[in-house]
Amino acid sequence: MSVENLLVEMLASVPHWLSVMVIGALPISELRGAIPVAMGIYGMGPLEAYFLSVLGNLIPVVPLLLFLEPVSKNLRRYRIFDIFFTWLFSRTRRNHSENFEKYGLLALTLFVAVPLPVTGAWTGCAAAFVFGIRFKHSFPAIAAGVMIAGIIVTAVTMTGMGLADLIFGS
Template sequence: MSVETLLIEMLGSVPHWIAVLILGALPVSELRGAIPVAMGIYGMGPFEAFFFSVLGNLLPVIPLLLFLEPVSNYLRRYRIFDTFFIWLFSRTRQNNTESFEKYGLLALAIFVAIPLPATGAWSGCAAAFVFGVKFKHSFPAIAAGVMMAGILVTVLTVTGIGLVDLVFGV
């Protein structure tokens, strides 16, 4: 059973719009999975699918941006988490410092806007945290990236070019 099928079955008893909000908020699907499911399985129109998916994708952004640092600082007291954060920070900085220094917040928005696995709002929040971008700058950039991704995924879904295969490996 695929992740997509499992999630849809688990959300079967909730109203479709809430299911789409939840799918949009989850790091495994985000809106690149929520929009095709909303339109293809729940029969929502493009605007409704876009709205609930984008809203769902933005729901975790504020808590993530506000609480990643305090949670990270707390967890770093334990060696296993400290090792993980050292690895995460060095890997993220090694792979993205040049782009971020060159393009700044535009790089963050574009990174979030690319509707592929390992990109999106959750990863954008992690990148903003790693690079020390303040909330007042990172939230608008991430929100812009989420909206761009939402437009792209909606257009691809309407035209029949689905991203569910990329996201869930179906």
């Protein structure tokens, strides 16, 4: 059973619009799961699916951007977390600082906009935190990336559904 089907089953008693927002807010599915579920399972139109999925995907961004740093500082009091965060930050900066320095916030937007596993709003928030990008700059970049990803996923879902209709005559 796919993650999306499991989520739909778990959210069966919740209104469809809220289910789509919840699926969009979860780090495991984000837009890549919410839009196909909205259109394919709940029969929503592309605009409604896009709007609810993007809104759901943006809900965790604000708390993540505001609280990752304080939580990290608190956890660093413990040696194991300090070692982990030191490793994570140095590795991430070593592997990605060139792209960020070259492209700035555009790099963050494009990173979030690519609807592939391990990209998206949640990872974009983590990247903004690691690179020390302030909220007033990171939120608009992440929001733009989420909106672009939503357009891509909606278009791909519509194309896939159109192909399925042609193939199966639904």
